[in-house]
Amino acid sequence: MTTLQKDAATARLAETDRGQFSLRTIVRGLTGRPLPLLGTFIVVFFILLAVIGPQIAPYRFDEIIRGATRQPPSTTYWFGTDHLGRDIFSRVVWGAREIITIPLITTILCVTIGATIGMFIGYVGGWADEIIARLLDSLLAIPALVLAMVMLGTIGPSVAGIIIVIVLLYTPIVARVVRSATLNLRASGYIEAAKLRGESTAYILFREILPGVLPALAVEAALRFSYAIFLTASLGFLGLGVQPPSPDWGRMVNEARSTFSLAPWALWFPAGAIGILIIGVNLLSDGLRRVFRREGQLV
Amino acid sequence: MQMNAVIEAVNLSIEYKLGSEWVNALRDVSLAIHPLEIHGLVGESGSGKSTLALALMRYMASNARISGGRILFEGEDITAATPDAMRALWGSKMALVPQDPLAALNPSYTVGEQIAEITRQHAGLNRRESLARAVEMLRRVKIADPETVVKRYPHQLSGGMQQRAVIAMALSTQPHLLVLDEPTTALDVTTEAVILDLVRELVQEEGAAALWVTHDLGVVAQVCERMTVLYGGEVMSSGDVRRVFTRQLHPYTISLLASLPRATPGVETRLPTIEGVAPSLVERPPACVFSDRCPAAVQLCRDVKPPLERTGDGRLVRCHRWHEIENGSLRWQTQPQEVATSAPPHDNLVLQGDDVYKFFGEAGPLDRLLRRERKPVRAVDGVSLSIRERSTLGLVGESGSGKTTLARLIVGLETADDGALQLLDVPLSRRLEQRSIEQMRNLQMVFQNPNDALNPFMTIGEALARTIRRLSAERLDEAAVNARVSALLQAVRLTEEYAYRYPTELSGGEKQRIAIARAFAANPALVVADEPTSSLDVSVQSVILNLLKDLRAQQGASYLFISHDLKVIAYLADWILVMYLGEVIEEGSVEQVYNGPSHPYTEALISAIPEPDPKASRKHIRLEGDVPSARNIPTGCRFHTRCPRKIGAICETDAPPWRDAGDGHFIRCHIPVEELRELQQSAGELLS
Numbered sequence: 001m002t003t004l005q006k007d008a009a010t011a012r013l014a015e016t017d018r019g020q021f022s023l024r025t026i027v028r029g030l031t032g033r034p035l036p037l038l039g040t041f042i043v044v045f046f047i048l049l050a051v052i053g054p055q056i057a058p059y060r061f062d063e064i065i066r067g068a069t070r071q072p073p074s075t076t077y078w079f080g081t082d083h084l085g086r087d088i089f090s091r092v093v094w095g096a097r098e099i100i101t102i103p104l105i106t107t108i109l110c111v112t113i114g115a116t117i118g119m120f121i122g123y124v125g126g127w128a129d130e131i132i133a134r135l136l137d138s139l140l141a142i143p144a145l146v147l148a149m150v151m152l153g154t155i156g157p158s159v160a161g162i163i164i165v166i167v168l169l170y171t172p173i174v175a176r177v178v179r180s181a182t183l184n185l186r187a188s189g190y191i192e193a194a195k196l197r198g199e200s201t202a203y204i205l206f207r208e209i210l211p212g213v214l215p216a217l218a219v220e221a222a223l224r225f226s227y228a229i230f231l232t233a234s235l236g237f238l239g240l241g242v243q244p245p246s247p248d249w250g251r252m253v254n255e256a257r258s259t260f261s262l263a264p265w266a267l268w269f270p271a272g273a274i275g276i277l278i279i280g281v282n283l284l285s286d287g288l289r290r291v292f293r294r295e296g297q298l299v
Numbered sequence: 300m301q302m303n304a305v306i307e308a309v310n311l312s313i314e315y316k317l318g319s320e321w322v323n324a325l326r327d328v329s330l331a332i333h334p335l336e337i338h339g340l341v342g343e344s345g346s347g348k349s350t351l352a353l354a355l356m357r358y359m360a361s362n363a364r365i366s367g368g369r370i371l372f373e374g375e376d377i378t379a380a381t382p383d384a385m386r387a388l389w390g391s392k393m394a395l396v397p398q399d400p401l402a403a404l405n406p407s408y409t410v411g412e413q414i415a416e417i418t419r420q421h422a423g424l425n426r427r428e429s430l431a432r433a434v435e436m437l438r439r440v441k442i443a444d445p446e447t448v449v450k451r452y453p454h455q456l457s458g459g460m461q462q463r464a465v466i467a468m469a470l471s472t473q474p475h476l477l478v479l480d481e482p483t484t485a486l487d488v489t490t491e492a493v494i495l496d497l498v499r500e501l502v503q504e505e506g507a508a509a510l511w512v513t514h515d516l517g518v519v520a521q522v523c524e525r526m527t528v529l530y531g532g533e534v535m536s537s538g539d540v541r542r543v544f545t546r547q548l549h550p551y552t553i554s555l556l557a558s559l560p561r562a563t564p565g566v567e568t569r570l571p572t573i574e575g576v577a578p579s580l581v582e583r584p585p586a587c588v589f590s591d592r593c594p595a596a597v598q599l600c601r602d603v604k605p606p607l608e609r610t611g612d613g614r615l616v617r618c619h620r621w622h623e624i625e626n627g628s629l630r631w632q633t634q635p636q637e638v639a640t641s642a643p644p645h646d647n648l649v650l651q652g653d654d655v656y657k658f659f660g661e662a663g664p665l666d667r668l669l670r671r672e673r674k675p676v677r678a679v680d681g682v683s684l685s686i687r688e689r690s691t692l693g694l695v696g697e698s699g700s701g702k703t704t705l706a707r708l709i710v711g712l713e714t715a716d717d718g719a720l721q722l723l724d725v726p727l728s729r730r731l732e733q734r735s736i737e738q739m740r741n742l743q744m745v746f747q748n749p750n751d752a753l754n755p756f757m758t759i760g761e762a763l764a765r766t767i768r769r770l771s772a773e774r775l776d777e778a779a780v781n782a783r784v785s786a787l788l789q790a791v792r793l794t795e796e797y798a799y800r801y802p803t804e805l806s807g808g809e810k811q812r813i814a815i816a817r818a819f820a821a822n823p824a825l826v827v828a829d830e831p832t833s834s835l836d837v838s839v840q841s842v843i844l845n846l847l848k849d850l851r852a853q854q855g856a857s858y859l860f861i862s863h864d865l866k867v868i869a870y871l872a873d874w875i876l877v878m879y880l881g882e883v884i885e886e887g888s889v890e891q892v893y894n895g896p897s898h899p900y901t902e903a904l905i906s907a908i909p910e911p912d913p914k915a916s917r918k919h920i921r922l923e924g925d926v927p928s929a930r931n932i933p934t935g936c937r938f939h940t941r942c943p944r945k946i947g948a949i950c951e952t953d954a955p956p957w958r959d960a961g962d963g964h965f966i967r968c969h970i971p972v973e974e975l976r977e978l979q980q981s982a983g984e985l986l987s
Binding site for chain 1: 710712731743744746749753770
């Protein structure tokens, strides 16, 4: 019933204010509904924690408090202490920095590289597209954790290694999303008009196409960010993450596992932090998707 | 013919919920359709015509409600009928033929299965009976070989066949009411003509009542008995089609008819236009909804809503001044205005193309390796053309004729496989990358769809300025560029303030004006316009056509103008090329092509145009079948599979020669020119 949808759609169009989506419409869209608001709140909270965490933590992450091993949560040790007598609250707060920065750097890299590749192959098409798109597909076929374990096992775990692995894993996904968004725009009149005035490929990609794929890219970036957190934590859990003694939520979960019956709180808090952060990022990305869909920028 | 109405709306009002408010979409609409009657519902986009058509079937969007009035189906009030009661009516007593047949058919079932399902559901037939009924229905909508077509999937049928299948489906339960929502808008004229005949015949046979929603006054004149003109959610006028067309009483109907393009041989004219755009739901003027665009509006019209009044001959009109229009004391310009002829076309050629070819989907290296046979789509198959300075070449043809591909080859958006192009006597590379910036400046294009012609993230000013900077011959400073932007906006009759707006804030017509301004940014020699008005409302079309004419005169540019609409071509062009399956089959001046003798295909195209005059006596030529696939081009004359004037085996075996009809008028046909002239004259006058 296309006509009916059209009528209803025109009617709805009149409702939203016309014009471009701006930072204001995005902020309003994210804060106007309870779930995206919650997501935004969570993400902002953890970012703040990453920035000012070391200032508010009562102890250093590697500080061993004598005579205070496996203390349950109390007013002194909010989240309790672990088997070595380290304050879990402080470790969780310190650990926020790594669990935010590593995924953030990888997301920025994935988005930049992936968007450039995706726009390029989507716009140019032909042989370049055939070959590069197949290559990306074959990268996608490799199970994420297996590749990560093999690579980090060979080169040894390091921050740079983790970043490289995640970028390698997630760039093809971003590229594929951007490629399909580009394909939708490629035949648009304004792209063809740009060709007819002899614009360079770079101009067309970054000035004409990029703004159009930005909504899809923003949603995908938020999603990649949440997956990157997940993967970073998983690698930490497997012992392939940031090496001790720096506090890594994933590794904290792993270490607490063996003493779960004696000190379950040592597992609860880092695991809960991972869960809440990922849920927050996902709620935020859902909110973004909703904003762009309503603005008609995303199909 | 005083029978009970099949469907009747009494003072129906419908509202849409926008945000937290209810906005009126239809106000006080009354109409009744009797058996055997086709009622035309005419309106521009936003007039509420689709809302009304579907509301009559009680089919409404989730954010819509009936806020007043009643709907009666066969005398029974269905205004508040339950969804279950409506489901029993839908498909059995009420049927809908939507605009897009492909979207209405389920791609994963065969056509026969889908038609059979309806009779199984509503008429209680068993599987075998219902399939037999499907075959019978397909035969009734004149699909050749219905036994095979029932087994086909929707995508295997052409657009015209799909629409016929949907009509067959709608009629399979002998509904009493048939609602057709722009059923021919997406089809070619030749197919449209066949569907018009078919529906008229079927409605008579079935004794059904039909509502035909359209924006095309020609279609209404040809197919309907009664009509209702809707504007801004209100009935402007309604009544018997013959009476409405012979003496229009409402300024909107008068202006709409006056703005239709038509051929004015020999003189340069401008069409009368309707100012402004149709109002959106929230911006409707409070008193007379048409008052802000009406050429006859007075203060009263802006203060008091006019009532719907009954005239002496039983029509309904909503206008304060219809008495003055009726007695002739109020009139305004409704004929195309003659304007001083601009400089006549030069003999110098702007563009010349010789033997241009473009095939798609040719066998690639992989296919050759695997020895796979692949027949290419011969989109443009050896076309030569030349465009003189300050002239307009019109390119006509049905969809699939290759006209758009030809245009794209010329501007360089596609690369021709073979052929020589010359722009202003200088060879023009087939590849866009090898063309100079001067050649790009001289060769610009206006696209079909105004909605994606402008980057939604750039203001109008930025878009125009960028084009000016890129294409100008000399380096311009900021002030010069801004001055040029203002001048361009002025040239397309928009205020300077538009430079700061984004495309989403513009209507379709305004966007197309900006697209035209962009094409003219740096004084092009040739502008290629690919159906620039086909997605616009009728009242906006004339404004754009006039604008194109004015710009040609002011800037001394030439056009290659592509359209499926011969009337638009006739209004704007000096010279016409008619294309069929990748080949030019006729070329000549507008008068030559229109007055004949013409190619049998052109003759059929002209005769298929629905004239906005119910009394027009016209030749009745209908083309059988569909355009063959460009992968499998018929041998001999490409048109022989559908040609109503086929003379025999020679048409199937030999390619027809170019026949000279004098003064540069050429026809590619086996029938000699003189014979064609006699045949066509005896068939009736072409253009009266």
